[in-house]
Amino acid sequence: MLYVLRDDTNQICAVSDKPLSNEWERADMDDESLKLFLQNNPEISSGIMESSDADFIRVLEDVIDLLIDKQIIQFTEFPDIAQTKLLNRRRYRESLRSNSDTTRLLEDGDDIF
Structure with a gap:
């Protein structure tokens, strides 16, 4: 918007x-x-498109994950370079989520008992 x-x-x-x-x-x-x-104002227009592209890439990643979870496609069916890129993006997004997660009561490596 x-x-x-x-x-x-x-x-x-x-x-x-x-x-x-x-x-x-x-x-x-x-x-x-x-x-x-x-x-x-093409410079503004290109900035809007770049921002939109980034959002759309996140949507595509979510769609790919959903298709894999529903076993409609297999991760190994992607070319090796695509697998590497998907894994790198997934790790990066997970690290962003874990860094912003303030609800964790235990740090990594802490024992419950």
């Missing part, structure tokens, strides 16, 4: 991924004034 700031003539003068004040309003990607703004 994108948020836009409009000038006195109701033209978009800035775009953000979150509202920065009460003046910012949500805009759909099919909004003609947003399309025009992005065409006139």
